[in-house]
Amino acid sequence: MEPPRSMLRIFVGCTSVDLKRHRHAARRLIEKFDEHAVVMEDFGAQDGDATQVSLAELASADVYILLLAWRYGTIPAEETRSVTHLEYRAAKDAGMPRLIFLADPATERDDGPDALFPAAIRDDEHAAQVRAFREEVGHDRVAATFTTPESAALEVAVALHRFLRARAPNQPSPPVKLAPRAPEFVGRTSELADLCQRLRSGQSVGLSALVAGLGGIGKSALAAEALVALAAEPDAFPGGVTWVRCDGREGHDGLTWLYDQLLADWGAPLSSEQLAQTQTISREAEVELRERALQNCLRASTSVGQPLPPALVLLDNVEVGLPMARALDTLMSLGITALVTARHQPSVARLAVVRLDVLDPTAAVQLFTERYREKGGAWDDARDSDAAATIVERLGWLPLAIELQAARAALRGMSVTQVSSDLARDRSQGLLGDPLDATRNMRYSFAQSLRTLTPLQCIRFAALGLPGGSDWPRSVIVRLLASIQENTASGAPNEEPSASELAAAQADLDLLAALSLIYPVEGRIRLHPLLRDYAHELWQDKPHETQAQGLSSLLAGIFDLVTTHRGDFAALTIEIELIVSAIAQAYSGRIALHRLITIVNSLTNYVIFGGQWHLGSHLFHWQLEICREMGDRSGEGTTLNNLGELARRLGHPEQAKHYYEQALVIAREVDNRSSEGATLNNLGSLAKLLGQPEQAQRYFEESLIISRTLKDLSNECSILNNLGLLLRSLGQPEEARTCYEQALAISRTLGDLNGEGSILNNLGRLASDNGQLEEAQRYYGQAFAIHHEIGNHAWEAANLNNLGQIAYKLGRLEEARQYYEQALVNAKDVGYREVEGGILNNLGQLALKVGHMEEAERYFEQALIIRREVGDRSGEARTLSNLGGLSYIQGQSEQAREYIEQALAIAQEIGEVELVRVFTRNVAYFESHKMPDGDIPDEYSDKLPE
Numbered sequence: 001m002e003p004p005r006s007m008l009r010i011f012v013g014c015t016s017v018d019l020k021r022h023r024h025a026a027r028r029l030i031e032k033f034d035e036h037a038v039v040m041e042d043f044g045a046q047d048g049d050a051t052q053v054s055l056a057e058l059a060s061a062d063v064y065i066l067l068l069a070w071r072y073g074t075i076p077a078e079e080t081r082s083v084t085h086l087e088y089r090a091a092k093d094a095g096m097p098r099l100i101f102l103a104d105p106a107t108e109r110d111d112g113p114d115a116l117f118p119a120a121i122r123d124d125e126h127a128a129q130v131r132a133f134r135e136e137v138g139h140d141r142v143a144a145t146f147t148t149p150e151s152a153a154l155e156v157a158v159a160l161h162r163f164l165r166a167r168a169p170n171q172p173s174p175p176v177k178l179a180p181r182a183p184e185f186v187g188r189t190s191e192l193a194d195l196c197q198r199l200r201s202g203q204s205v206g207l208s209a210l211v212a213g214l215g216g217i218g219k220s221a222l223a224a225e226a227l228v229a230l231a232a233e234p235d236a237f238p239g240g241v242t243w244v245r246c247d248g249r250e251g252h253d254g255l256t257w258l259y260d261q262l263l264a265d266w267g268a269p270l271s272s273e274q275l276a277q278t279q280t281i282s283r284e285a286e287v288e289l290r291e292r293a294l295q296n297c298l299r300a301s302t303s304v305g306q307p308l309p310p311a312l313v314l315l316d317n318v319e320v321g322l323p324m325a326r327a328l329d330t331l332m333s334l335g336i337t338a339l340v341t342a343r344h345q346p347s348v349a350r351l352a353v354v355r356l357d358v359l360d361p362t363a364a365v366q367l368f369t370e371r372y373r374e375k376g377g378a379w380d381d382a383r384d385s386d387a388a389a390t391i392v393e394r395l396g397w398l399p400l401a402i403e404l405q406a407a408r409a410a411l412r413g414m415s416v417t418q419v420s421s422d423l424a425r426d427r428s429q430g431l432l433g434d435p436l437d438a439t440r441n442m443r444y445s446f447a448q449s450l451r452t453l454t455p456l457q458c459i460r461f462a463a464l465g466l467p468g469g470s471d472w473p474r475s476v477i478v479r480l481l482a483s484i485q486e487n488t489a490s491g492a493p494n495e496e497p498s499a500s501e502l503a504a505a506q507a508d509l510d511l512l513a514a515l516s517l518i519y520p521v522e523g524r525i526r527l528h529p530l531l532r533d534y535a536h537e538l539w540q541d542k543p544h545e546t547q548a549q550g551l552s553s554l555l556a557g558i559f560d561l562v563t564t565h566r567g568d569f570a571a572l573t574i575e576i577e578l579i580v581s582a583i584a585q586a587y588s589g590r591i592a593l594h595r596l597i598t599i600v601n602s603l604t605n606y607v608i609f610g611g612q613w614h615l616g617s618h619l620f621h622w623q624l625e626i627c628r629e630m631g632d633r634s635g636e637g638t639t640l641n642n643l644g645e646l647a648r649r650l651g652h653p654e655q656a657k658h659y660y661e662q663a664l665v666i667a668r669e670v671d672n673r674s675s676e677g678a679t680l681n682n683l684g685s686l687a688k689l690l691g692q693p694e695q696a697q698r699y700f701e702e703s704l705i706i707s708r709t710l711k712d713l714s715n716e717c718s719i720l721n722n723l724g725l726l727l728r729s730l731g732q733p734e735e736a737r738t739c740y741e742q743a744l745a746i747s748r749t750l751g752d753l754n755g756e757g758s759i760l761n762n763l764g765r766l767a768s769d770n771g772q773l774e775e776a777q778r779y780y781g782q783a784f785a786i787h788h789e790i791g792n793h794a795w796e797a798a799n800l801n802n803l804g805q806i807a808y809k810l811g812r813l814e815e816a817r818q819y820y821e822q823a824l825v826n827a828k829d830v831g832y833r834e835v836e837g838g839i840l841n842n843l844g845q846l847a848l849k850v851g852h853m854e855e856a857e858r859y860f861e862q863a864l865i866i867r868r869e870v871g872d873r874s875g876e877a878r879t880l881s882n883l884g885g886l887s888y889i890q891g892q893s894e895q896a897r898e899y900i901e902q903a904l905a906i907a908q909e910i911g912e913v914e915l916v917r918v919f920t921r922n923v924a925y926f927e928s929h930k931m932p933d934g935d936i937p938d939e940y941s942d943k944l945p946e
């Protein structure tokens with residue numbers, strides 16, 4: 001029987017006067033998680049001043065939470081910092097885990113009678129210190145923002161879910177991903193309580209609920225609130241809470257896309273190898289593949305024979321053509337409750353229907369009142385209540401229509417009576433009498449809102465129908481709108497707007513937000529699905545020249561986005577639907593083709609090293625076709641090189657060779673010696689992979705001659721690095737060191753920090769091979785510092801993995817575990833599957849070292865799956881060897897021999913001399929006697945980009 005889990009002591013730091021209710025809400029939430037909240041109310045009478053007592057209580061805590069609004073707090077005598085600031089510094093100095101929550105910046109401006117933080121309880125005398133403190137903690141940790149006590153408790157709940165998952169990396173990792181919430185949710189209290197109760201009642205059986213109703217009635221807002229409420233209850237859905245926006249997803253393709261989103265949320269996306277194989281199978285087989293993957297993923301996360309913990313998934317805005325019955329069957333079999341929103345009612349018996357009607361008259365008036373006052377309208381209850389009741393009735397009591405009309409009226413300075421009169425005079429208002437006619441209702445309100453805009457602003461709103469995806473970075477949209485001017489249709493392309501044009505576009509976005517036509521959310525822009533459809537229709541009616549310029553400008557913004565996040569694969573994944581949609585439109589319409597090519601080139605590392613090989617194949621084939629149309633032979637050669645790299649990684653070496661050889665012919669035809677050298681370098685890497693070391697060395701040396709002739713230092717550096725890797729695998733460490741040191745000098749001359757970090761890492765591997773562990777640690781530490789500085793998260797994961805391996809070899813097992821677990825988090829975040837396989841292998845070795853045999857086997861098997869998927873033959877051999885050692889220790893001699901012979905065959909096939917020597921020695925051990933302790937070959941580092 002396992003001993004009871006000890007409770008965490010979680011210290012809640014905040015100023016007393018202004019955050020009392022927030023602190024109590026956080027405390028209640030912490031206690032729901034069965035952890036102990038340390039709050040100032042419980043300190044009691046103690047011998048010492050308040051600061052000493054507070055710091056003593058903090059020292060006994062395991063986790064520190066900071067809630068910070070607009071008050072600095074008490075500054076003790078002889079101190080320059082407040083008690084709260086001193087607590088924070090003490091927690092940081094102690095290396096305590098810190099979760100930071102800041103009052104939303106919008107609350108600083110709110111100074112009305114109902115303000116959350118009114119002027120009377122602020123600390124104006126120390127306003128500068130408050131801002132400096134907020135900036136300090138914001139740089140220390142990624143901070144969440146809060147408004148009300150309830151929102152603070154929600155943010156604490158989400159953060160604690162993540163923190164507790166990170167503390168137990170061997171346990172299931174359920175997602176906690178919440179849908180965007182409507183501002184100031186109004187008028188659905190009873191519906192929300194009913195929906196949450198229905199969902200709770202279906203925990204154990206996967207009972208699903210459908211929220212059906214008209215477009216604009218508030219289905220998504222209600223569902224988002226239910227998700228929030230249930231995520232804050234630790235026992236409600238411990239298996240995870242997440243959501244997927246299903247707009248436009250239909251048929252088998254829609255179901256495939258839905259399953260891919262869920263696999264990603266549970267941290268188990270299909271491998272690049274699996275995705276590549278789907279190109280040759282039917283749509284039905286693609287869906288079945290993902291259904292099996294979901295079942296394997298969720299069932300592998302729990303003990304044999306144990307039921308899956310209940311989970312909740314919101315499927316938002318489901319289309320008529322999405323096969324809901326099949327999706328629900330799959331989810332129900334996995335203990336997942338589905339909350340579905342749709343404008344139609346799917347004919348699925350397993351859905352408990354919650355028919356969402358229009359707002360009741362009282363709630364509708366309340367919504368109009370709040371939005372009208374919020375936007376600056378002059379409201380008087382006695383004067384305006386009756387007129388507001390008439391307005392909302394004419395608008396069919398639809399929430400979205402009410403919000404649009406209230407915002408429009410307030411911003412135009414119209415009285416409520418004027419709004420009512422306008423609706424009475426406009427004959428089209430007669431269409432509003434039928435609340436079942438969503439299109440008429442919403443189109444009328446859309447058109448009314450657009451009348452508030454200038455012609456240019458109307459075009460800019462229509463341009464929001466151009467980008468793909470459900471939401472977008474504000475910076476990209478600002479640039480798109482700024483490029484659209486009065487003379488857009490006839491003028492020259494304006495991809496580089498001026499500062500004044502950018503400022504005007506920012507102002508127009510603010511106006512659209514004020515009119516409730518868009519929703520700005522944390523630096524992003526999103527539209528209600530009906531508004532997005534409306535904008536798209538308007539954009540399709542614009543002249544071709546306007547559409548072409550808009551797309552050209554969107555591509556320019558996307559190029560900046562891709563360049564900025566070139567090494568941040570997770571950030572690119574968030575934006576990939578926007579990126580690919582724009583590329584596809586440009587490809588189809590043959591617009592801004594040069595820009596298209598530069599964007600695809602900038603995505604090269606993402607699709608190759610980030611494992612997005614299926615996507616990369618599409619992009620590079622599009623690029624290849626365009627280069628051939630344009631007669632760009634040099635670009636054609638570059639693209640063939642990239643296709644060769646994808647084919648190599650997908651385990652198609654002959655196809656890779658075919659691409660590389662075509663690229664080599666083109667490079668020589670156009671006398672592009674630099675490209676010729678790069679292609680020879682790639683052919684060398686391929687020959688090394690195929691176990692042809694002599695051929696590989698000839699390619700590398702021929703490429704090196706070309707680079708030195710051209711004084712192409714960048715390519716020379718790459719070749720020397722690859723040559724060093726080859727010589728190391730051939731058991732020639734001194735020759736490898738010479739190559740690495742020459743490459744390192746060149747990378748420093750070029751100021752190439754990424755290259756420098758890569759080479760330092762390889763020098764560390766060499767030192768580790770030779771038993772020079774402290775020297776290896778120094779190299780790895782230098783490499784990590786560089787990659788952390790430049791934000792190359794993929795290499796950060798690799799460096800942490802290698803630092804963990806050194807700690808392991810030095811016997812510092814707990815330190816090794818911490819390095820490995822952080823490396824695993826980083827690798828998964830950026831989708832770096834090659835390194836992920838190596839880290840899992842190393843965690844297996846660590847578990848084996850401390851005698852946790854079942855855990856070791858689980859890690860090794862996960863590592864083997866990934867290494868086979870990504871075509872890492874050397875890594876596959878090492879993991880097979882480790883499984884052989886584990887089997888031998890467990891007395892399974894025949895199984896052990898089978899594993900080690902497979903490992904030896906792979907090592908011989910790929911020509912890795914050192915591995916052949918080690919595995920041959922292990923076979924001899926297996927044949928003669930029990931393997932001595934410590935002779936299971938140590939995994940020293942994982943395969944990295946060459």
